Amino acid sequence: MGKAKRLWLFLSLSMVIAWMLMMRPVLAEEAAPQAAEPQGAAPQAAAPQAPAPKLPAYFTTTSPDPNKPMWPDPTGGNSGTWATPAGDAKGDIPDQLKLGDLYDRIAHNLYSINYVWVLVAGFLVMFMQAGFMMVETGLCRAKNSSHTSAMNLLIYPLGGLGFWVYGFAIGWGNWWNGPVPPGWYPSLGPGLSLLNSGFGLGAAVDAAGKATGAFTYGLFGTTGWFLNGAVNDVAVMVLFFFMMVFMDTTATIPTGAMAERWSWKNFCLYGFWVALPYCLYANWVWGGGWLAQGGVNWGLGHGAVDFAGSGVVHAMGGIIALAGAMVLGPRIGKYDEYGRPRAMPGHNVAMVVTGTFILAFGWFGFNPGSTLAGTDLRISFIVVNTMLASFTGAVFAMFTLWAKGLKPDTTMMCNGMLAGLVAITAPCAFVDPWAAAVIGAVAGVLVVLSVFFWEARGIDDPVGAISVHGVNGLWGVLSVGIFANGAYGAGWNGVVREGMVKLYGSDGVRGLLYGDFSQFVMQAIDGVVVVVFGFVMAYVWFKLSNLITPIRVSKEVELEGLDGPEMGVLGYPDFQLHPSGQKLVE
Amino acid sequence: MKMVEAIIKPFKLDEVKEALTKAGVEGMTVSEVKGFGRQKGHTELYRGAEYSVDFLPKVKIQVLIADEKARQVVEAITTAARTGKIGDGKIFVTPVEEVIRIRTGEKGPDAI
Numbered sequence: 001m002g003k004a005k006r007l008w009l010f011l012s013l014s015m016v017i018a019w020m021l022m023m024r025p026v027l028a029e030e031a032a033p034q035a036a037e038p039q040g041a042a043p044q045a046a047a048p049q050a051p052a053p054k055l056p057a058y059f060t061t062t063s064p065d066p067n068k069p070m071w072p073d074p075t076g077g078n079s080g081t082w083a084t085p086a087g088d089a090k091g092d093i094p095d096q097l098k099l100g101d102l103y104d105r106i107a108h109n110l111y112s113i114n115y116v117w118v119l120v121a122g123f124l125v126m127f128m129q130a131g132f133m134m135v136e137t138g139l140c141r142a143k144n145s146s147h148t149s150a151m152n153l154l155i156y157p158l159g160g161l162g163f164w165v166y167g168f169a170i171g172w173g174n175w176w177n178g179p180v181p182p183g184w185y186p187s188l189g190p191g192l193s194l195l196n197s198g199f200g201l202g203a204a205v206d207a208a209g210k211a212t213g214a215f216t217y218g219l220f221g222t223t224g225w226f227l228n229g230a231v232n233d234v235a236v237m238v239l240f241f242f243m244m245v246f247m248d249t250t251a252t253i254p255t256g257a258m259a260e261r262w263s264w265k266n267f268c269l270y271g272f273w274v275a276l277p278y279c280l281y282a283n284w285v286w287g288g289g290w291l292a293q294g295g296v297n298w299g300l301g302h303g304a305v306d307f308a309g310s311g312v313v314h315a316m317g318g319i320i321a322l323a324g325a326m327v328l329g330p331r332i333g334k335y336d337e338y339g340r341p342r343a344m345p346g347h348n349v350a351m352v353v354t355g356t357f358i359l360a361f362g363w364f365g366f367n368p369g370s371t372l373a374g375t376d377l378r379i380s381f382i383v384v385n386t387m388l389a390s391f392t393g394a395v396f397a398m399f400t401l402w403a404k405g406l407k408p409d410t411t412m413m414c415n416g417m418l419a420g421l422v423a424i425t426a427p428c429a430f431v432d433p434w435a436a437a438v439i440g441a442v443a444g445v446l447v448v449l450s451v452f453f454w455e456a457r458g459i460d461d462p463v464g465a466i467s468v469h470g471v472n473g474l475w476g477v478l479s480v481g482i483f484a485n486g487a488y489g490a491g492w493n494g495v496v497r498e499g500m501v502k503l504y505g506s507d508g509v510r511g512l513l514y515g516d517f518s519q520f521v522m523q524a525i526d527g528v529v530v531v532v533f534g535f536v537m538a539y540v541w542f543k544l545s546n547l548i549t550p551i552r553v554s555k556e557v558e559l560e561g562l563d564g565p566e567m568g569v570l571g572y573p574d575f576q577l578h579p580s581g582q583k584l585v586e
Numbered sequence: 587m588k589m590v591e592a593i594i595k596p597f598k599l600d601e602v603k604e605a606l607t608k609a610g611v612e613g614m615t616v617s618e619v620k621g622f623g624r625q626k627g628h629t630e631l632y633r634g635a636e637y638s639v640d641f642l643p644k645v646k647i648q649v650l651i652a653d654e655k656a657r658q659v660v661e662a663i664t665t666a667a668r669t670g671k672i673g674d675g676k677i678f679v680t681p682v683e684e685v686i687r688i689r690t691g692e693k694g695p696d697a698i
Contacts, residue, residue, distance in 0.1 A: 343632035406634055452634060464633075 071191045072233035079111050079189035079234060111189045113374040115234070118188065118242050121369020125245040128362030129156050129252060134355025135418075136256040137571075139346035139411060139463040143561025144260045145571030151255040151267055158271025159251035163244045165226055167275030171282040172243060173221020174198025177214035178288015179296050179303065181491025187373035191235030197223045198283075200290070216297060217290040220283050242369065243282070246313055249366075250278050253317030254538075256463035258324040260331050261558055264566045265549040273545070277320065277537040281530060282312050291529060294522050295495035301481070301519025302509050303493040304526035307382075308370035310426030310476025311530050318470020319534035322459065327542040328551060330460030332558050341455045344462065349410050356414040360390050363421045367428045378488055382428045386421065389428075389440030393420020396444030404448070412448060415464045419447035422469055423476040430484035430509045439479045443472045477527045479511075481520030486510035587682040587695060588656040590649045593619065593675040594667040599645050605666035606649060609658050612698075615648040625672050644675060650685060652695055 070078045133152035140148045175195040186192045199222060200215025224231045227240060251274045255267070284291040285304045295303035306312050336342055346352065367386045368379040397416020398408040420440030427439060450467035459466065489509035490496070500507035500516070510516035542551055552558075557565040564570055594602055599616065606614060620641035627640040651659050660677055668674055687697040 341635050343630075343635035343637035345630070345632040345637065401634075404634070407631060409631070409633055412633055455635075 071194055072229075072231060072236070073189075073191050074232045074234065076111075076189075076234040079108065079191060110187075110375055111235075114187045114372065115238055117374025117379075118238050118369055118372055121365035122242040122245050124362045124365025125242075125249065125369065128245075128249060128359050128366070131355045131358030131362055132249075132252045132256070134351045134358065135414065136252075136259055136355075136463050136465075138348040138351030138355060139256070140259050141344065141561070142347040142572050143563055145347060145563065146567045146569050147264070147562035147571075148255070148259045149571070150264075150567055151259070151262070152252055154268070155252045155255060155271050155274075156248055158268060159248045159274055160244055162272045162275035163247050163279070164240075165275075167247060167279040168227065168240050168243065169222060169224040170220045170276070171279030171287050172239060173223035173287075174200075174213065174215075174218060174283075175221065175239070175287050177212065178218065179293055179494030181494060182496060184491070186235070187371075187375065188235040188238050191233035192239060194231050194233055194236060195221065195223050195239075197221070198287075214288075217293065218283065218288050219290065220280055221287055239372075242372070243286075246309060246366075247275060247278050247282075249309075250274065250313050250317035250320070253314070253465050253469045254321040254324045257321035257461040257465040258328055259462050260562065261328055261552055262324075263550055263553045264562075266545055266551045269545045269548060270541070273541055274320070277534055277541075278312075278316055281316055281533060284529070285312050285526065291526055292493045294525065295493050298522075299518065300522035300525070301516055302489065302495045302507075302522075304477075304522055305430070305480050305484070305489065305492060305509050305519070306426045306477060306526065307429045307480075308367045308425045310422060310424075310473045311526055313473075314422045314425060314469040315473030315477060315527070315530045316534050318466050318468070318473050319531055320538040321461065321465045322454075322470055323535050323538035324542055325459050325461050325466065327539065327546070330458060331462070332555065334460045335458065339458070346411060346462070352411050352414050356417055359418060360421060363390070363425075367425060371429070378429055381433075381488075384433055385428045385431060385436035386424055388433055388436045389420040389424030389443065390417050391420070392437045392440035393417050393423070393444040393447070396441040397448050398444075400445045400448040412451070412464075415447050415451065415468050416444040418468045419443040419472040422472040423479060425473075426476040427480040427483055429488050430480060430511075432483075432485055435479075435483035435485070439476070439483060442479075443475055446471055446475055474527045474531070477523050477530070478520070480509065481523035482511045482513055484509045484511040484514065484516075484519065486514050486516075587685055587698065588651055588653055589680045589682045590647075590651060590656065590659050590663070591678045591680070592647045592649075592663045592667065593621070593644050593677075594647065594663070595669065595673060595675060596643055596645045598667045598669070599647075601666040602647060602663055605662040606647075606659065609662040610655065611649050611651060611659060613650070617646045617648075619644050619646045623673070623676075642673065650682065650698055652698060 073079055129152060133149050136152060137145050137149045172195055174197060176193050177196055177198065196213045198213070198215065198218055199220055200218040202216030204212045204214040204216065206212050224236065224240075227236070251271065254270070254274075255262070258267075279287075283289040285306050286292070286309075290297075291304035293303055294300045297303075304311070331344065334342060334344060363386055364383055368382040371379055371382070394413050394417035397413050397419070400416075401408050401412055420443045423439050423443035424436055428436070431439065447464065447467045450471040451461075451464050454461055454466055461467070486500075486504055486506075486508040490506040492509050496507050500510070503515070504510075510519055512520040545551060553562060553566065561570075592602070596618070603614070620643055622641055627638055627642055629636045629638045631637075647663070649659060656679055660679060663677055684693065685695075685697040686693050
């Protein structure tokens with residue numbers, strides 16, 4: 001099979017090369033009349049023959065042939081490929097290829113690069129689950145290690161199923177109708193035009209008075225429940241996969257803050273619920289909803305700008321974690337009789353460090369993958385910014401510990417590195433490297449202060465998830481409004497202001513240091529929304545779900561460790577002085 | 587016959603073993619144990635908060651020897667295990683009533 005495939009690939013490649021060599025004079029001939037036209041015309045004008053070029057239906061869902069709709073496109077044969085002689089986008093029949101087919105190949109190859117980039121980036125993000133598992137489990141006590149790692153295991157399928165059933169539809173069901181820059185086309189191909197129905201306030205109509213599917217204030221989408229047949233398209237699958245692994249990052253954050261006392265059944269309910277708040281808020285920022293429309297509607301910068309999800313992914317996860325830790329209460333023994341916090345050392349620090357490295361590695365998918373395009377060469381800036389912020393995050397966490405007269409606690413430096421990464425997630429594409437370093441440094445200081453802040457207020461967070469993801473997620477959202485330099489993101493969220501274009505040449509995303517205070521205001525609004533919305537949703541949910549099945553394990557179970565009573569499997573059976581697992585045998 | 591039990595710092599185990607072998611001891615039993623003495627453990631820091639470690643890890647060595655060798659063995663352990671700092675441990679010497687080698691059924695000093 002593999003051999004046949006390779007042979008096939010080799011044959012097609014050599015055919016393409018042979019064809020290019022053969023057709024060189026023909027191509028030159030065909031291109032000749034066009035060369036006479038003034039250069040600098042829009043690329044679309046390049047189609048040579050009259051009548052006016054019939055471009056593929058990139059921007060609409062209508063097919064040139066109404067009897068044969070081009071999307072959904074379950075094989076990818078139509079994405080960037082119209083009138084392919086071979087019809088399968090794999091091989092070409094040299095004699096039948098025309099110039100149009102060449103454009104066709106180019107478009108198809110662009111999509112191919114973007115697909116592979118986004119999928120591989122998504123694989124890295126998926127692997128971050130392993131990082132979360134190791135950080136959270138390592139920071140817990142040995143008697144809860146099986147339980148904590150199992151939560152990290154099961155949140156992946158549970159959250160994913162929720163996302164498949166309803167989350168994706170809510171979050172991205174109306175993605176197509178979100179505000180976009182003029183001339184924009186989807187990097188993953190026109191199949192995304194299937195995500196075109198939703199609900200909101202103020203339905204927009206076209207010239208003919210027909211509803212366009214867009215809303216002045218988009219609230220949620222309604223296409224793609226269970227990934228049904230209507231969205232059976234290669235582009236939708238890429239978007240689904242990428243957004244799914246992002247949501248699981250949010251979903252697994254609270255398992256750390258609520259570890260060592262959360263009952264398994266209540267956790268399972270949560271796993272299926274978490275897609276609801278996540279996808280609603282994601283719709284507002286990423287799915288074309290009302291926060292993204294803040295620029296168009298209220299003239300506040302480019303609307304809420306959150307490149308890879310400091311707010312959407314991390315602040316949301318951190319806020320849910322805060323509500324969960326508040327509802328659960330501290331672990332038994334966390335505070336002494338005077339209410340002073342006591343240390344409850346995690347059982348495997350090297351495991352925490354390993355997990356931190358896995359997360360930092362996964363972030364190289366998380367941030368640059370969020371371009372949704374390998375052809376967007378800004379990815380190199382994004383990678384460097386991401387890395388710099390993780391450096392300064394860890395180093396400034398250490399400085400902060402020293403300044404407080406403490407030793408450079410290994411687990412806190414891990415928190416510092418992750419805090420830097422969380423903070424740079426929203427601004428990574430929009431800032432200069434020096435700004436990325438500053439953002440990470442602030443995150444490193446913030447995370448240490450924040451851990452002590454929450455601990456002193458009776459919020460027991462064994463892994464520091466609230467500080468790493470919640471506090472620094474908010475800092476990341478705000479930092480866009482401070483440090484964004486206007487170099488990238490022209491027309492972001494459909495905002496092109498003439499004044500800005502006149503002043504700077506283009507209207508990129510710009511923070512207050514670079515002349516757009518309104519962007520900062522919008523980021524602040526975005527931050528307030530995620531805190532209020534996320535907290536209220538999560539607090540109510542944890543209180544309600546507590547009525548269905550208790551959220552906290554019994555005192556006996558907690559003291560014994562959750563491994564035996566809750567999971568039936570001890571994390572470290574050989575090291576138990578009193579093997580609690582024996583009880584299960586009776 | 588005497589049973590010499592020594593509680594020592596874990597990292598001193600190798601040195602003590604060498605010293606005992608040199609002193610002619612042929613066998614020993616070692617176990618990892620925890621405990622405290624007059625110092626009552628110590629405190630550690632974790633994420634900015636102090637916590638006390640009441641039971642410190644130690645190693646316990648058990649050596650069974652003939653009466654006349656007891657003094658030599660105790661000296662060997664004392665020399666090898668000493669660092670001069672708090673927590674070096676203790677040695678207990680107790681008389682042993684009977685020793686039996688399970689394989690052969692030999693008893694008394696022959697079984698040592």
